[in-house]
Amino acid sequence: MFTFRFMIRNISKYWLCQIGGWSTYIIVYTFFFLTLRTQEQPYFYKVLFLDAFLGVIVTHIMRNVIRKLGFLRLPLEQQIVYIFLTTIGFSFLFAFSSIFVEDFLNFTSEQFKQYTMINKTMRASFGCFLFLLIWNLIYFTYHYVVKSRQEQLDKIRLQSLVKELELKTIKSHINPHFIFNALNSIRALVDENPERARQAITELSNILRSSMQAEKLETAPLERELNIVKDYLALEYIRFEDRLNVEYDIDEDTLNQPVPPMMLQTLVENAIKHGISKLVNGGIIKITSDFTQDFHELIVENTGRMNGDFNPDGFGLHSTKNRLMLMYGDKATFKITNEGNDRVKAVVTMPATIIL
Amino acid sequence: MSVKTIVIDDERLARNELRKLLQEFKEIDIIDEAANAQEGLEKIEQHQPDLIFLDIQMPGKTGFDLLAELVRAPRVIFTTAYDEYALKAFEVNALDYLLKPIEPKRLSEAIQKLSADDNRETYGFSNGSGDRQGSLLTENDQVFVKDGERCWFVKLNEIRLFESVGNYAKVFFAANKPLILKSLNALEERLDEKVFFRANRKHIINLRWIEKIEPYFNGGLLLELKGGEKIEVSRRQTVKFKEMMSL
Numbered sequence: 001m002f003t004f005r006f007m008i009r010n011i012s013k014y015w016l017c018q019i020g021g022w023s024t025y026i027i028v029y030t031f032f033f034l035t036l037r038t039q040e041q042p043y044f045y046k047v048l049f050l051d052a053f054l055g056v057i058v059t060h061i062m063r064n065v066i067r068k069l070g071f072l073r074l075p076l077e078q079q080i081v082y083i084f085l086t087t088i089g090f091s092f093l094f095a096f097s098s099i100f101v102e103d104f105l106n107f108t109s110e111q112f113k114q115y116t117m118i119n120k121t122m123r124a125s126f127g128c129f130l131f132l133l134i135w136n137l138i139y140f141t142y143h144y145v146v147k148s149r150q151e152q153l154d155k156i157r158l159q160s161l162v163k164e165l166e167l168k169t170i171k172s173h174i175n176p177h178f179i180f181n182a183l184n185s186i187r188a189l190v191d192e193n194p195e196r197a198r199q200a201i202t203e204l205s206n207i208l209r210s211s212m213q214a215e216k217l218e219t220a221p222l223e224r225e226l227n228i229v230k231d232y233l234a235l236e237y238i239r240f241e242d243r244l245n246v247e248y249d250i251d252e253d254t255l256n257q258p259v260p261p262m263m264l265q266t267l268v269e270n271a272i273k274h275g276i277s278k279l280v281n282g283g284i285i286k287i288t289s290d291f292t293q294d295f296h297e298l299i300v301e302n303t304g305r306m307n308g309d310f311n312p313d314g315f316g317l318h319s320t321k322n323r324l325m326l327m328y329g330d331k332a333t334f335k336i337t338n339e340g341n342d343r344v345k346a347v348v349t350m351p352a353t354i355i356l
Numbered sequence: 357m358s359v360k361t362i363v364i365d366d367e368r369l370a371r372n373e374l375r376k377l378l379q380e381f382k383e384i385d386i387i388d389e390a391a392n393a394q395e396g397l398e399k400i401e402q403h404q405p406d407l408i409f410l411d412i413q414m415p416g417k418t419g420f421d422l423l424a425e426l427v428r429a430p431r432v433i434f435t436t437a438y439d440e441y442a443l444k445a446f447e448v449n450a451l452d453y454l455l456k457p458i459e460p461k462r463l464s465e466a467i468q469k470l471s472a473d474d475n476r477e478t479y480g481f482s483n484g485s486g487d488r489q490g491s492l493l494t495e496n497d498q499v500f501v502k503d504g505e506r507c508w509f510v511k512l513n514e515i516r517l518f519e520s521v522g523n524y525a526k527v528f529f530a531a532n533k534p535l536i537l538k539s540l541n542a543l544e545e546r547l548d549e550k551v552f553f554r555a556n557r558k559h560i561i562n563l564r565w566i567e568k569i570e571p572y573f574n575g576g577l578l579l580e581l582k583g584g585e586k587i588e589v590s591r592r593q594t595v596k597f598k599e600m601m602s603l
Contacts, residue, residue: 177438180457184367184369184373184437184456187457188373188376239370243415277366278416280394280415280416
């Protein structure tokens with residue numbers, strides 16, 4: 001029993017199909033022979049088994065030729081042409097070899113004996129052509145399907161790899177401009193206000209540490225993200241001084257909600273970069289977190305205006321959209337709009353998570 | 357030898373830090389500072405400094421915008437934190453820049469380079485400022501020219517020709533001819549007429565770049581410049597041109 005199963009498993013799909021196919025050939029012919037026979041055919045079974053045997057050999061040679069010449073790697077149109085040509089060629093070979101062997105073994109019925117070898121071969125070729133064509137169609141179709149499925153699989157695998165890489169770089173993205181500006185401010189503070197300078201160094205290290213850790217996290221509780229943003233804004237306040245005003249409107253129940261790490265930070269950074277830093281008199285940044293129905297809504301508003309040439313697909317915003325899509329599919333949305341003349345509003349809605 | 361200097365940066369702390377660093381350099385005399393490009397423009401027009409330290413990213417206008425609006429560009433040392441756009445502009449156009457936080461050694465090199473450049477040329481910081489009482493530009497003054505991504509500091513004596521194109525003027529120097537947002541009339545007022553001559557309605561030429569002079573229709577002249585440009589001198593201006601040349 002064991003050896004039998006072992007054998008089955010070791011037989012390739014190709015040989016299974018060959019054996020299965022030609023057995024079917026024999027069974028179907030026997031069936032018609034038994035039910036629809038109109039005249040005596042003394043050598044029927046011998047010829048039938050001989051043909052099936054030769055069929056296996058001829059098609060196996062054909063398969064080797066196809067593989068050797070690499071037809072399967074050609075474009076589809078060329079493949080079709082080559083299928084026909086090989087089928088025609090091998091049907092002659094098939095017909096000739098079967099007629100030859102039949103003659104040799106003297107299986108030929110009396111009525112056919114009068115025909116010449118060529119005549120018999122040509123007659124038989126028609127039938128052979130049909131069988132080989134079916135054989136080839138199955139062979140090529142099978143390989144075509146396998147190949148395209150493999151291609152699709154590779155494509156999906158590549159896409160997910162790209163996504164993963166993208167996500168990694170997005171997460172670790174802290175604007176270097178911000179880091180160096182912060183360091184510059186801190187250096188000036190060392191003389192002016194040493195206490196504040198020490199505090200600023202702590203804030204900066206918190207942000208750097210968080211952005212490094214973010215690479216490992218899928219999601220982070222809002223509270224953690226909010227703390228990063230608070231440190232970030234405290235540092236930006238050193239730079240912008242009175243030009244930067246911050247307001248928070250946070251529903252405490254949302255503090256435990258999971259959010260994509262560094263996403264809020266990216267939005268706030270954008271609000272500073274495209275809003276406050278462009279305004280001579282500065283402005284306000286307002287961060288809101290609340291529930292609306294079954295959704296958790298995060299809003300970042302800033303003074304300023306998006307103008308025509310501002311690209312909403314810029315790195316930060318584009319990545320925010322992507323990350324939300326990757327995490328929540330189409331259940332999450334991200335919108336950024338001008339509100340009135342001097343306010344920009346970025347809204348993220350995510351499905352609220354029930355925390356027990 | 358004191359170099360009149362203005363520091364332009366939108367961050368108070370950054371300006372303070374730079375002031376502190378510049379205390380080491382006795383020749384640098386910080387006469388004023390500005391917190392944005394507009395304020396910077398006004399202070400430059402008012403004080404006519406020899407040198408400015410200029411941040412690129414500022415609210416309103418950028419540092420490049422500021423320079424493009426100046427008639428005469430002082431010596432400039434750009435300062436920036438890491439800013440990819442600005443860094444690219446610096447590399448492409450070979451401009452001198454300092455990265456914040458500024459390394460004292462790099463600062464000292466930049467200042468030394470300025471005075472080395474000045475020694476090589478005939479004028480120095482101090483006597484340069486002597487000429488700057490009036491608003492007339494001398495041959496050694498430089499202008500900042502920006503054309504899309506590219507920008508240059510150009511000495512006036514390198515400029516062959518200004519050509520009027522609507523409200524703009526096309527500036528010809530070396531193999532470049534970018535546009536600047538200044539009318540020909542405004543330029544003419546500022547240029548030294550001993551060197552720059554209004555040949556006709558559309559052109560101001562640098563007399564030192566004339567290669568050939570030929571008579572032309574109606575008693576006018578045709579000038580060929582060393583760059584190959586051919587400029588017609590109108591009849592009215594021909595009289596003036598001949599007068600100047602005969603002196």
